[in-house]
Amino acid sequence: MTDRKPVILISNDDGITAPGIRALVEAVKDLGQVIVVAPDSPQSGMGHAITIGSPLRLHKVEVFDGVESWQCSGTPADCVKLAKDKILHTKADLCLSGINHGANNSINVIYSGTMSAAMEAAIEGIPSIGFSLCDFKFDADFTLAKTVVRDIVKRMLAEPMPEHTLLNVNIPVVAAADYKGMKICRQAKAKWEEDFDHRIDPRGKDYYWMVGSFLNMDTGTDTDVAALERGYASVVPIKIDFTDYATKTMLEGKWKDNGLGI
Amino acid sequence: MTDRKPVILISNDDGITAPGIRALVEAVKDLGQVIVVAPDSPQSGMGHAITIGSPLRLHKVEVFDGVESWQCSGTPADCVKLAKDKILHTKADLCLSGINHGANNSINVIYSGTMSAAMEAAIEGIPSIGFSLCDFKFDADFTLAKTVVRDIVKRMLAEPMPEHTLLNVNIPVVAAADYKGMKICRQAKAKWEEDFDHRIDPRGKDYYWMVGSFLNMDTGTDTDVAALERGYASVVPIKIDFTDYATKTMLEGKWKDNGLGI
Numbered sequence: 001m002t003d004r005k006p007v008i009l010i011s012n013d014d015g016i017t018a019p020g021i022r023a024l025v026e027a028v029k030d031l032g033q034v035i036v037v038a039p040d041s042p043q044s045g046m047g048h049a050i051t052i053g054s055p056l057r058l059h060k061v062e063v064f065d066g067v068e069s070w071q072c073s074g075t076p077a078d079c080v081k082l083a084k085d086k087i088l089h090t091k092a093d094l095c096l097s098g099i100n101h102g103a104n105n106s107i108n109v110i111y112s113g114t115m116s117a118a119m120e121a122a123i124e125g126i127p128s129i130g131f132s133l134c135d136f137k138f139d140a141d142f143t144l145a146k147t148v149v150r151d152i153v154k155r156m157l158a159e160p161m162p163e164h165t166l167l168n169v170n171i172p173v174v175a176a177a178d179y180k181g182m183k184i185c186r187q188a189k190a191k192w193e194e195d196f197d198h199r200i201d202p203r204g205k206d207y208y209w210m211v212g213s214f215l216n217m218d219t220g221t222d223t224d225v226a227a228l229e230r231g232y233a234s235v236v237p238i239k240i241d242f243t244d245y246a247t248k249t250m251l252e253g254k255w256k257d258n259g260l261g262i
Numbered sequence: 263m264t265d266r267k268p269v270i271l272i273s274n275d276d277g278i279t280a281p282g283i284r285a286l287v288e289a290v291k292d293l294g295q296v297i298v299v300a301p302d303s304p305q306s307g308m309g310h311a312i313t314i315g316s317p318l319r320l321h322k323v324e325v326f327d328g329v330e331s332w333q334c335s336g337t338p339a340d341c342v343k344l345a346k347d348k349i350l351h352t353k354a355d356l357c358l359s360g361i362n363h364g365a366n367n368s369i370n371v372i373y374s375g376t377m378s379a380a381m382e383a384a385i386e387g388i389p390s391i392g393f394s395l396c397d398f399k400f401d402a403d404f405t406l407a408k409t410v411v412r413d414i415v416k417r418m419l420a421e422p423m424p425e426h427t428l429l430n431v432n433i434p435v436v437a438a439a440d441y442k443g444m445k446i447c448r449q450a451k452a453k454w455e456e457d458f459d460h461r462i463d464p465r466g467k468d469y470y471w472m473v474g475s476f477l478n479m480d481t482g483t484d485t486d487v488a489a490l491e492r493g494y495a496s497v498v499p500i501k502i503d504f505t506d507y508a509t510k511t512m513l514e515g516k517w518k519d520n521g522l523g524i
Contacts, residue, residue, distance in 0.1 A: 046311045050307045161509060236510075247423055
């Protein structure tokens with residue numbers, strides 16, 4: 001046993017000045033040595049993008065009282081990579097991302113910059129959690145979210161997940177009295193129905209804004225969408241091995257000819 | 263039975279003028295009604311990014327002889343979304359992405375723009391395949407790759423995968439005589455070891471280039487990395503449900519208190 005405090009790396013995708021990351025820092029800063037490395041501008045919808053075609057900037061900044069903080073010109077995944085190589089020089093004990101302004105349940109795990117920071121940490125073998133509040137507003141109320149964060153972080157510090165597994169935690173918008181607790185869930189089968197908004201610019205040229213409506217195609221009661229609707233915080237364990245093993249077995253039987261045989 | 267040709271949507275992440283997408287179009291254009299919607303500039307490493315903070319441009323262009331083609335200012339995932347909503351007005355029968363200049367095996371599926379176009383199609387329920395040649399060069403030889411593409415596309419048109427499952431196909435750089443055939447694989451456990459190249463700009467400010475070396479941590483012989491090393495084309499079925507079901511079951515037992523209990 002040592003008295004060394006756990007090193008907690010914090011990032012997000014709404015940018016280092018977003019209220020959500022401030023709420024996350026406040027929720028956990030007495031639980032370890034917190035270091036923030038976050039984007040200098042909003043990176044929502046960046047998925048697991050990394051910056052390979054242009055260079056990155058990294059600056060130490062004063063944003064959170066008594067917490068070492070850096071802002072980076074790149075994506076959330078870039079932040080975690082830079083943190084590991086240029087700032088921490090060691091493996092963090094835990095990586096937290098968020099608290100995102102807006103839900104990242106179901107299929108949104110694929111598009112989410114918040115989740116990509118946590119996923120990048122998981123690739124590195126760092127236990128990690130992405131937190132999102134189901135409220136897109138800049139001035140959203142993070143009071144309940146901070147309590148949920150603190151509860152889950154304490155559990156993770158006491159006993160981490162299996163290596164390379166991360167958690168996707170979404171917090172409902174309910175009054176504290178109506179909050180039902182956590183629910184361990186699976187990712188709901190859902191998608192966005194896009195409907196691009198077509199406009200004409202002042203020079204007469206077409207352009208398009210992506211808009212869309214969320215479509216839950218999953219009637220299961222064990223999904224993150226269902227849990228959130230009932231007032232639970234959803235906790236989905238996520239893995240970074242995307243192999244579909246059932247289809248792998250099926251294809252091994254079916255494509256026995258080994259290729260170029262048809 | 264109808265005589266309608268299957269609608270094959272093609273995209274990539276190296277941009278509409280890359281030799282790889284030209285090879286893909288040539289390989290399959292007699293197998294269906296091919297429509298190309300691809301980025302107007304390189305989008306490597308974009309992961310599953312989508313463009314929500316700025317508008318998109320979309321232009322019809324003449325690039326491939328006799329093939330309807332559009333270039334888009336956005337990411338590969340944007341291209342597939344725009345194709346569905348603004349160009350096809352129907353569900354494609356198949357979506358192909360690539361042929362990428364460079365490998366997208368193992369963990370690269372997460373960072374890859376090529377795979378994100380295929381993954382976006384899979385979310386929409388469109389059978390889809392991402393193709394990559396393990397050669398980063400602009401003037402790579404796509405001869406073998408085109409033969410592999412044609413073989414796999416014929417199989418998919420004859421009998422698609424289960425809905426929402428896509429294929430990640432990587433083609434080795436070997437002489438045709440040394441090519442061993444296809445191998446159905448799992449995603450190897452691997453990662454990139456980053457080592458940011460620190461430089462000083464002409465105004466005395468720091469900047470960083472992401473560089474890195476690929477680290478395969480997987481000794482299994484059933485992985486995509488192992489298959490490629492032995493001269494096979496690797497075929498990994500990929501699913502879009504990222505839930506780690508084993509950990510879900512474990513947590514359901516362990517976190518029975520339902521939250522805020524500690």
